[in-house]
Amino acid sequence: MDWLASNWRTVGELTLSHLYLAGVPLLLGLALSVPLGWTAKRWRGSYAAVVTSTGLLYTIPSLALFVIMPLVLGTKILDPVNVLVAMTIYTVALLTRTVADGLMSVPDHVEQAATAMGYGGLRRLFGVELPLAVPVIAAGLRVAAVSNVSIVSIASVIGVSQLGDLLLDGYRRIIWGELLTGIVATLLLALLLDAVIQLGSRALTPWQRVAGGRP
Amino acid sequence: MIRFDAVTKEFPDGTVAVDDLTLTAPTGKITVLVGPSGCGKTTSLRMVNRMIEPTRGSISLDGQDTGRMDQAELRRGIGYVIQHAGLFPHRTVLDNIGTVPRLLGWDRKKIRERSSELLERVGLEAHLGERYPSQLSGGQQQRVGVARALAADPPVMLMDEPFSAVDPIVREQLQDEFLRLQDELGKTIVFVTHDIDEAIKLGDQVAVLRVGGTLAQVAEPAYLLAHPADDFVADFVGRDRGYRALQFQETPRLPLRPERCVVLGERPEGRGSTWLLVVDDDRKPLGWVEPARVGDRAVEDADLHRGGTVARAGGTLRGALDAALSSPSRRGVVVDDSGTLVGTVMAHEVLSAIEDTDRPERDEGDPVRGGAVTVAGDEA
Numbered sequence: 001m002d003w004l005a006s007n008w009r010t011v012g013e014l015t016l017s018h019l020y021l022a023g024v025p026l027l028l029g030l031a032l033s034v035p036l037g038w039t040a041k042r043w044r045g046s047y048a049a050v051v052t053s054t055g056l057l058y059t060i061p062s063l064a065l066f067v068i069m070p071l072v073l074g075t076k077i078l079d080p081v082n083v084l085v086a087m088t089i090y091t092v093a094l095l096t097r098t099v100a101d102g103l104m105s106v107p108d109h110v111e112q113a114a115t116a117m118g119y120g121g122l123r124r125l126f127g128v129e130l131p132l133a134v135p136v137i138a139a140g141l142r143v144a145a146v147s148n149v150s151i152v153s154i155a156s157v158i159g160v161s162q163l164g165d166l167l168l169d170g171y172r173r174i175i176w177g178e179l180l181t182g183i184v185a186t187l188l189l190a191l192l193l194d195a196v197i198q199l200g201s202r203a204l205t206p207w208q209r210v211a212g213g214r215p
Numbered sequence: 216m217i218r219f220d221a222v223t224k225e226f227p228d229g230t231v232a233v234d235d236l237t238l239t240a241p242t243g244k245i246t247v248l249v250g251p252s253g254c255g256k257t258t259s260l261r262m263v264n265r266m267i268e269p270t271r272g273s274i275s276l277d278g279q280d281t282g283r284m285d286q287a288e289l290r291r292g293i294g295y296v297i298q299h300a301g302l303f304p305h306r307t308v309l310d311n312i313g314t315v316p317r318l319l320g321w322d323r324k325k326i327r328e329r330s331s332e333l334l335e336r337v338g339l340e341a342h343l344g345e346r347y348p349s350q351l352s353g354g355q356q357q358r359v360g361v362a363r364a365l366a367a368d369p370p371v372m373l374m375d376e377p378f379s380a381v382d383p384i385v386r387e388q389l390q391d392e393f394l395r396l397q398d399e400l401g402k403t404i405v406f407v408t409h410d411i412d413e414a415i416k417l418g419d420q421v422a423v424l425r426v427g428g429t430l431a432q433v434a435e436p437a438y439l440l441a442h443p444a445d446d447f448v449a450d451f452v453g454r455d456r457g458y459r460a461l462q463f464q465e466t467p468r469l470p471l472r473p474e475r476c477v478v479l480g481e482r483p484e485g486r487g488s489t490w491l492l493v494v495d496d497d498r499k500p501l502g503w504v505e506p507a508r509v510g511d512r513a514v515e516d517a518d519l520h521r522g523g524t525v526a527r528a529g530g531t532l533r534g535a536l537d538a539a540l541s542s543p544s545r546r547g548v549v550v551d552d553s554g555t556l557v558g559t560v561m562a563h564e565v566l567s568a569i570e571d572t573d574r575p576e577r578d579e580g581d582p583v584r585g586g587a588v589t590v591a592g593d594e595a
Contacts, residue, residue: 113295120286207306
């Protein structure tokens with residue numbers, strides 16, 4: 001507690017940058033996963049290829065990915081963009097399958113009705129398919145959020161600051177207060193993102209809460 | 216008018232779903248496609264709005280080849296109702312109904328008004344408009360499906376087994392209301408079902424398809440029952456087709472007999488007859504009662520035998536016969552249009568009326584007048 005009392009300003013700054021480095025990729029990754037997932041659904045033959053290849057990205061060790069980024073992007077080694085891009089890749093890896101499965105969970109007769117009424121292309125995606133896929137996509141997004149909050153700590157090793165710094169520094173210098181603060185703050189951040197996604201999902205799916213309410 | 220001109224659909228795996236179908240669905244009429252599974256009825260239906268493209272042949276809408284029309288535009292001009300209604304679960308009932316108008320770019324107020332009007336038209340209360348589909352019963356959902364199909368007032372409606380997923384009582388209600396609605400609207404309708412009874416009840420003309428997608432026969436329902444073209448059609452329309460055909464024969468003057476009645480809540484007079492008809496204060500029949508069981512007390516609701524059906528005077532022979540057969544007293548109850556008792560009739564009296572009536576006969580070699588229907592490739 002003493003440690004936190006004298007360092008709360010730093011902890012606040014690190015929490016914000018942690019949120020930024022984990023949260024922005026979540027949104028970018030979602031935006032990229034939608035066209036990928038839609039492709040996997042639209043052309044069933046591509047489903048296995050798209051879902052497997054994006055899924056494999058998740059197996060790249062995070063440290064390796066952070067280190068490779070400057071080479072691929074031509075950025076400086078300490079540039080936070082490296083982390084943002086790497087985290088976006090992890091998000092895409094987790095969300096592409098979710099989006100594809102979410103879009104495919106739309107009941108057949110609903111799809112048929114949409115087609116018969118003259119829904120085409122993007123209008124159908126945004127008007128019918130995506131809204132109905134929200135519950136499935138939100139579930140995937142929660143996993144991705146927690147995963148991002150956890151993985152992004154490693155960025156401290158390559159010198160991009162966030163809550164991971166507390167863990168690294170606390171471990172090196174054996175400051176229990178700092179270690180504990182780092183762990184609790186990361187945990188709270190993960191819970192916060194999770195709650196935000198759940199609330200967002202609820203707001204977007206009012207029809208889900210009435211189901212079975214009355215005959 | 217929808218015209219199928221030598222339409223064939225062969226799927227990539229080689230299955231021929233529809234084989235050289237030539238058929239006309241006349242304007243303002245209900246054309247029912249009926250047949251066993253695999254007869255290509257749904258495929259035929261979906262080729263009209265090009266959810267499936269024909270392999271050969273063409274389909275025209277009022278003389279215009281649908282193959283040359285813009286797909287989305289064509290579909291927005293055709294109402295479509297399917298088995299499980301296919302409502303959008305994430306939209307309220309009113310928003311569901313307003314789907315096509317929204318796609319057509321109507322303004323909000325007009326969409327709202329039109330949707331509410333249709334909600335009422337299909338017999339749903341206004342407060343259901345704000346509900347989500349999952350909050351409605353199957354029958355209610357199906358009504359919303361019909362309302363949604365009607366929203367932009369399309370001249371053509373395609374209906375794919377719309378009533379087959381609801382229970383029999385609701386189905387009958389929906390069918391009756393559908394016919395009432397069609398009386399008002401006069402849409403050109405193609406209706407798919409596997410249920411021959413439904414086909415006969417709803418169709419102005421019925422097209423029977425056989426497995427492999429060939430047309431076996433197309434005719435008015437009464438004609439179909441009386442003159443099935445071959446064994447397949449005869450088999451398909453069923454064993455009791457003679458009885459069912461009676462529903463197309465208006466009741467001639469039946470010798471109605473007066474019936475002794477007792478008003479509910481009063482004591483039956485005399486004990487002579489075995490069954491007494493119980494009516495309400497307005498002489499509307501409620502059921503039958505055995506005076507011996509009632510004794511000296513007043514007739515109560517619990518005493519009523521309600522097994523008998525009620526025929527309408529001027530209704531069909533089927534109704535009259537059924538009333539007689541189902542009545543415990545063997546006397547069929549006949550009422551007027553307002554439901555007031557007119558008299559009763561015995562089965563043998565209906566039967567002699569039937570014997571005096573002619574069966575529907577072939578009319579100049581063409582079952583549907585005006586040459587609206589031609590059957591190609593069926594001469595053999």
